Amino acid sequence: MKYLVIALALLAVAAPSSSFAQKMNADDVKWVNQCIDDNKGEAGGTPVIVRAYCSCMNEKMDSNETRSISTWEKANPGARKACEKQAGWK
Numbered sequence: 001m002k003y004l005v006i007a008l009a010l011l012a013v014a015a016p017s018s019s020f021a022q023k024m025n026a027d028d029v030k031w032v033n034q035c036i037d038d039n040k041g042e043a044g045g046t047p048v049i050v051r052a053y054c055s056c057m058n059e060k061m062d063s064n065e066t067r068s069i070s071t072w073e074k075a076n077p078g079a080r081k082a083c084e085k086q087a088g089w090k
Contacts, residue, residue: 024058032058035069049087056083 024032035054039045045053057069060079065072073080083089 028058031069038068038070044090049089052087053083053089056086 032051032054035057036047036050039050039054042050054069057073057079060076060083061069061072067075
């Protein structure tokens with residue numbers, strides 16, 4: 001629970017606007033946190049960059065999507081590249 005609270009706080013800080021933070025629901029937080037865990041240790045992926053990348057990918061996905069962000073990104077390389085660029089991942 002402690003990590004969820006920390007993750008929510010960090011997402012709110014990293015969000016580009018307050019409306020973004022309001023759109024995040026518990027399911028979004030779950031998927032973003034899983035994406036962050038999946039991308040730990042990736043080259044160039046600082047915690048801030050990974051969080052921004054995962055949040056961007058979550059926003060690009062349809063709200064009815066059932067696949068994880070990490071699975072969805074493999075089928076959507078254009079979205080992955082756009083979010084990498086937006087997050088500053090090099």
